Amino acid sequence: MGNGSGRDAGATALVGLDGFVVTAQTVHDGEHWLLVETIADGAWCRSCGVRAVGNGRRRVTVRDLPISGVPTVIVWAKRTWRCLEESCEVGSWSESSSEIGVRASLTERARREICRRVGEELDTVAGVAREFGVGWTCAHQAVVDYGDALIAADDRLEQTTQLGVDEHTFQHANARRRTQMATTFVDIDRARLLDVVPGRSGDVVRTWVASQPLWWADRIDVAAIDAFRGYATAIGDVLPDATLVIDHFHAIRLASECVNDVRRRVQQDQLGHRGRKHDPLYGIRRLLLRTWSNLNERGWERLRAGLAAGDPDGEVAAVWLARELLAEVYAARDVAHAQRRLIVFFQHAADADIPELTRLATTIDRWRDEVLAFHTTGGASNGPTEAVNLLIEKIRRLSHGYRNFTNYRRRLLLGCGITWTTVPTHRIRGRHPAFAA
Numbered sequence: 204m205g206n207g208s209g210r211d212a213g214a215t216a217l218v219g220l221d222g223f224v225v226t227a228q229t230v231h232d233g234e235h236w237l238l239v240e241t242i243a244d245g246a247w248c249r250s251c252g253v254r255a256v257g258n259g260r261r262r263v264t265v266r267d268l269p270i271s272g273v274p275t276v277i278v279w280a281k282r283t284w285r286c287l288e289e290s291c292e293v294g295s296w297s298e299s300s301s302e303i304g305v306r307a308s309l310t311e312r313a314r315r316e317i318c319r320r321v322g323e324e325l326d327t328v329a330g331v332a333r334e335f336g337v338g339w340t341c342a343h344q345a346v347v348d349y350g351d352a353l354i355a356a357d358d359r360l361e362q363t364t365q366l367g368v369d370e371h372t373f374q375h376a377n378a379r380r381r382t383q384m385a386t387t388f389v390d391i392d393r394a395r396l397l398d399v400v401p402g403r404s405g406d407v408v409r410t411w412v413a414s415q416p417l418w419w420a421d422r423i424d425v426a427a428i429d430a431f432r433g434y435a436t437a438i439g440d441v442l443p444d445a446t447l448v449i450d451h452f453h454a455i456r457l458a459s460e461c462v463n464d465v466r467r468r469v470q471q472d473q474l475g476h477r478g479r480k481h482d483p484l485y486g487i488r489r490l491l492l493r494t495w496s497n498l499n500e501r502g503w504e505r506l507r508a509g510l511a512a513g514d515p516d517g518e519v520a521a522v523w524l525a526r527e528l529l530a531e532v533y534a535a536r537d538v539a540h541a542q543r544r545l546i547v548f549f550q551h552a553a554d555a556d557i558p559e560l561t562r563l564a565t566t567i568d569r570w571r572d573e574v575l576a577f578h579t580t581g582g583a584s585n586g587p588t589e590a591v592n593l594l595i596e597k598i599r600r601l602s603h604g605y606r607n608f609t610n611y612r613r614r615l616l617l618g619c620g621i622t623w624t625t626v627p628t629h630r631i632r633g634r635h636p637a638f639a640a
């Protein structure tokens with residue numbers, strides 16, 4: 204691409220920046236450089252209304268969207284104007300554009316795209332900043348400005364009827380701080396994150412629900428929670444008409460923790476140390492958390508061999524079976540069926556008489572109504588809660604943990620809270636425009 208001069212209609216159409224024409228273009232250091240100016244050919248003084256006279260130009264350099272993957276720099280020959288009216292105090296000024304902010308280093312559309320890449324595509328701020336040829340702070344500011352506006356304008360709360368309340372670790376403990384927990388509010392019908400707030404307590408739930416409009420709380424008829432007493436009491440207080448459910452995801456997670464606890468204890472008893480690579484139980488730790496119907500022949504073989512070598516009293520096998528029996532409760536046809544299966548689970552736990560399993564059975568017994576409510580509320584769905592939790596974990600891993608909760612919340616809501624609307628691309632076939640010769 205050589206140097207052009209005058210108005211370049213082709214390049215103008217290609218760049219498509221409203222209100223601007225491209226007057227010259229070149230490739231420099233592997234980047235597109237485009238000289239642009241506005242199509243305005245006159246201006247009036249904003250104070251006295253007199254027609255202004257040209258006062259020269261000033262060049263402003265900003266980065267724009269890459270063209271076919273090539274970084275693009277726009278040089279705007281910005282007109283300056285002067286008011287010649289003697290009694291007027293305005294003096295001189297330069298033209299402005301809604302697409303290129305004052306002292307900006309990026310066009311607004313480039314900033315919107317950076318926000319979308321980070322928010323929707325889960326690209327890192329550092330990676331996108333490199334691609335656009337700007338610093339981290341500049342790209343981050345684009346995510347803040349456009350992201351916060353999108354989050355504020357989004358209607359994710361409007362349709363919620365089934366609320367999931369969950370906890371997760373925001374920051375792990377280190378030398379200077381304790382583990383920081385966060386509470387998530389999820390629309391479990393539509394697998395959307397509604398909000399995330401710091402802390403894990405009943406008060407966190409109370410405060411958040413109280414900050415929503417009354418009509419919102421009135422529409423919630425199911426609340427799915429972790430088996431954590433503080434949440435349940437708070438939900439009962441602020442959403443008294445909602446049916447409380449311990450869903451499949453949370454119950455099985457509790458049972459999985461029980462399997463892990465017993466495996467670690469038996470491992471320690473047998474070997475006198477924590478699990479290592481070639482220890483029999485450590486080798487099957489993931490198989491132990493898989494549903495039996497998902498095990499293939501080889502999986503079964505390894506599971507049997509591991510238990511035979513590392514679990515002489517059958518304790519690990521017993522909690523593994525308990526976890527399966529609890530899953531069967533959730534897979535039951537209806538409430539009556541689930542009740543019968545729950546009795547089988549309790550019977551098995553009583554017979555096994557393992558302290559960790561007794562604790563699990565006690566917890567499930569205390570939450571019996573909420574467990575069975577899974578079947579009376581149409582199987583308050585398990586997939587969405589899990590999907591959102593996986594996405595949260597992914598976003599956290601991608602950004603190597605967060606220090607700032609505001610940034611953390613923004614990224615999570617952009618990644619799994621708001622609805623992104625993408626302008627559909629026209630199909631090319633049969634749509635060829637007429638080319639001028």
Ligand SMILES: [Zn+2]
Nearest residue numbers: 248251286291
């Ligand atoms: Zn004036």
